[in-house]
Amino acid sequence: GAVVSQHPSWVICKSGTSVKIECRSLDFQATTMFWYRQFPKQSLMLMATSNEGSKATYEQGVEKDKFLINHASLTLSTLTVTSAHPEDSSFYICSALHSGSYYEQYFGPGTRLTVT
Amino acid sequence: GQQLNQSPQSMFIQEGEDVSMNCTSSSIFNTWLWYKQEPGEGPVLLIALYKAGELTSNGRLTAQFGITRKDSFLNISASIPSDVGIYFCAGIIYGQNFVFGPGTRLSVLP
Numbered sequence: 001g002a003v004v005s006q007h008p009s010w011v012i013c014k015s016g017t018s019v020k021i022e023c024r025s026l027d028f029q030a031t032t033m034f035w036y037r038q039f040p041k042q043s044l045m046l047m048a049t050s051n052e053g054s055k056a057t058y059e060q061g062v063e064k065d066k067f068l069i070n071h072a073s074l075t076l077s078t079l080t081v082t083s084a085h086p087e088d089s090s091f092y093i094c095s096a097l098h099s100g101s102y103y104e105q106y107f108g109p110g111t112r113l114t115v116t
Numbered sequence: 117g118q119q120l121n122q123s124p125q126s127m128f129i130q131e132g133e134d135v136s137m138n139c140t141s142s143s144i145f146n147t148w149l150w151y152k153q154e155p156g157e158g159p160v161l162l163i164a165l166y167k168a169g170e171l172t173s174n175g176r177l178t179a180q181f182g183i184t185r186k187d188s189f190l191n192i193s194a195s196i197p198s199d200v201g202i203y204f205c206a207g208i209i210y211g212q213n214f215v216f217g218p219g220t221r222l223s224v225l226p
Contacts, residue, residue, distance in 0.1 A: 004158075034214075043204065043218045044159070093158045103147050103208045107158035 003027050004096050006108035020080045021111045023094030030096035033077040038091045050077045084115040118143040120217035128223045135192040137220045139205030147208040148188040150179050154201045195224050
């Protein structure tokens with residue numbers, strides 16, 4: 001149980017275009033999901049907290065107009081990188097907070113974004 | 117804000133050896149989690165600890181919630197090649213976000 005999927009697993013896009021990444025909790029409901037960014041050989045950097053039915057909470061330094069988050073249902077959150085630039089190239093990982101557990105986050109497999 | 121330190125940063129061990137790593141902070145945490153991340157994958161939850169002094173096992177893995185609530189330890193016994201990866205600790209203070217450590221990179225030599 002507690003499986004989280006992400007789609008796509010990798011994407012290459014041109015500078016200036018937008019990319020949407022989906023995060024789904026497959027076998028549990030998640031009122032809260034998180035979006036992280038990870039650079040090579042570094043730890044996870046929290047970008048935003050996504051709550052179902054309400055606006056996401058962004059960490060300091062993360063542009064909310066650039067990284068649009070929508071948590072439309074208890075099993076789906078999406079991250080849209082708008083007007084992507086090469087510096088947005090990174091590994092994006094989502095996680096979902098299992099509503100039935102204490103504070104256990106379950107992570108998706110990640111999405112590798114490359115902006116050319 | 118809260119910060120976690122992990123030690124060692126990286127380690128190379130022979131297959132069959134036992135491994136110890138730790139996670140420390142100057143802040144008190146309510147919950148400790150240990151994750152393993154393999155290249156190109158998301159982190160996988162290994163062990164969750166909820167009480168000071170708690171010792172929990174998951175197969176060859178054993179983790180402990182430090183008595184001071186400022187640290188946690190992870191041990192892996194009889195390492196095997198598939199133990200390779202980055203091990204992250206995460207601390208939680210109730211009502212606040214998770215804090216992740218920088219990770220310990222483990223390499224297992226056959």
